[in-house]
Amino acid sequence: MQTPLLPAQNMAFIGRCFNLLIWFLVSIYVIVPLIVYLYPGILTSVVFFNLYYCPHFSRNFSDFEHYGLSPNSTRNFYLANSLGHKLGVWQLESEPCSTQTEFEAKLLDGRPVLLYYHGNALNRGGHHMVDLYKRLLKENDVHILALDYRGYGDSEGLLETEIDAVDDAEVLFNYVTKSGVKRLYLWGHSLGTGVVSHLAKRLSDSGRLNPIAGLVLESPFNNIRDGVRMHHFSLPYRLLPYFEPVFVDGVGKCGIRFDSDRNLARLSSPVPVLIIHAQDDRVVPIELGRQLRDYLNTARGGADISAVRFLELPANKGYKHTRAVDAPEVYVEFQRLIETTRASLVKNPEMRLTKLLTVASFAFCLASLCQCRYTPDWASLDSRPLPAWYDQSKIGIFIHWGVFSVPSYHSEWFWWDWQGTDKQKDVVNFMKQNYPPGFTYADFAPKFKATFFNPDQWAELFDSAGAKYVVFTSKHHEGYCNWDTAYSFNWNSKQVGPNRDLVADLAAAIRKRPGLRFGLYHSLYEWFNPLYQNDQRSQFKTRDFVLSKTMPELYELVNRFKPDVVWSDGDWDAPAEYWNSTGFLAWLYNDSPVNDSVVTNDRWGKGVMCNHGGYYTCQDRYNPGILQPHKWENCMTLDKQSWGYRRDARLADYLTPQELLSTLATTISCGGNLLVNVGPTADGTIDPVMEERLRQLGSWLRTNGEAVYNSTPWSRQNDTATSGVWYTQRAGSVYAFLLTWPANDRLLLGSVAMATNVTLLGHPKRPAFSATPKGLSVALPSLDGTGLRWAWVLRLDGVKPPKSAERPRIFEPMPNREFDRL
Structure with missing residues (x-):
């Protein structure tokens, strides 16, 4: 029987455990970061996973049977890079070949050639890669060549920089093209997607992109910086202040960037891209693949936006990081890419893109029996019929909620009125009198708790009010995002404040109500975002803010939440060309998950409002009182002075029921919809006065709704x-x-x-x-x-109007209308 420890022994044992724990924590959080900071070159070995090179442990790569490959249809050979290092290559065919000459001749038989570049683990003989080769040979009838970079498999040397990997990848490309191959596909996995993207950019810069018919990016990241941030190995360090300068910036100091997003966005012609990503990928999270897709969609815009396809593999299949090979849809999508680009190979890459889009558009038209796709110009976009549900609905609810709900003073423009170029004296004095020196607007965010936010209660209220759609502020001009976004680090509701995805929660609650549709408001610009300010200083000749922030957010919102309304705002400083508004709308109407049902407003760039877009808003609280030739919306507020909640609002500041119903009647009689705004408190409750107004509206509509819903303007709008x-x-x-x-x-x-x-x-x-x-x-x-x-x-x-009654006057939109701040 074991002798129990004495109290002193117990304390000593606990002390030793505590000391070990302290040393462990010091090692993890002090020693390791210090070593990395002093010797950032260590990160090179971490990224390329090549701390040592032991070629004698590599198997014989000519022993094809060991890998489950046919020795009669597989060739192992070697190419030399610029430093004379021997690089191992496999060529895999679906038919037997007996000599090197036969293998090389096969590449010229007209079937597509695929160059495969693996990630930073294993080599060209990895299990999942071999399984992929076999399925591609069987399902897609392609020629495959797979290369090991220096230091992988039996290749000599060691990767030290990103350029080294791209140099090696180019060796295989040069070998194949010099053999006379005219049609190539590049397939990269994980880190290999960064290699493929950089190689494509290099070929584009040197005028050699023409042979590349398409790119396949399996489990990609958008850039290595975000890849480091999101990698599971970085989890212990992410919230520490030295994480960015030591680990993220440290990788860049090693000459490793792998800016796949920027590289692909800057190709001389937009090569078709197929992105494959599993939802349960924990090594390279799917959020990075989505960000890459959104960035390319934003950067490319226009008609070629459909050349970026995203295959999202479900989490319940267990594909994770390496087993996309098991998904049948991978080979279906790859075959689709092959067939789409088969007829597009011409000498001029711009002609090739034109033919590709013509074929794709023709196929779309046949499939949907429509006349054509919408192109990224206002003439085409304005020809899109407005989905019927919107005009039939008549009444919607607008919600302005954000960090401005914490000070809840003056209006939702509080930050700008406090620190913008047009400061308001009362707001400046309010801050001096109520908050200490050094207090910043960001300090309000932790107080935005949404403690009592119950989305089901909100949905019940809006349903009871008789609304048919709800438009929720995903992001106002302050830049704070009310959803868990990849594009606003530590300035969103998931990471600071409520610690929940407010958009997701409300969308789910609204969609439980059969009579309600869900929409999203999104501000294109942000008052104090440095990227936007830099673009503004360049007179919008640069577009860094659009490419990296606001447009990727829009694509993310649409793809993730599938809103039936996209309510744009904050557009007025810059032209639509800066925002790439027409490119986004072309994608929204053609290829988005809500292309058939979505409606949009008219705030897409300077001079666009009241002239182009889905329905017109023309200005805030727009109510012309005469019939309009174009569908329009009156977005208005229950609080006459603010869209956001105000703690100091008086009862007289709110619309009475009579005023609200008067606004409704004058709006719908002239062909408009009414969007009624409420501003919740920072705690997530809706002010009782606002709730009362909404319930009064609903009770009135239960009696008189037949005159509102599905109605149209009569030949006379008001009585003579x-x-x-x-x-x-x-x-x-x-x-x-x-x-x-x-x-x-x-x-x-x-x-x-x-x-x-x-x-x-x-x-x-x-x-x-x-x-x-x-x-x-x-x-x-x-x-x-x-x-x-x-x-x-x-x-x-049985109405008959008098013969002498005047016909209704038609309002002609006037340019440069003044509008209230929203």
């Missing part, structure tokens, strides 16, 4: 004899909105000559009516005991 009467029509009936109850219960409708039936909606008694020379005279029943209030609606059947 009685003010405060507005008209809509639906299913053969005309509806008259009475914003003021007439004196003596007598109403004269000058725009109506005759009707066969008149009904006061929600009232048990039918009004008496008669035709007069001045119009239809209606004797209204008493409202006592009915509960009808605020505004009233008459349904008129």
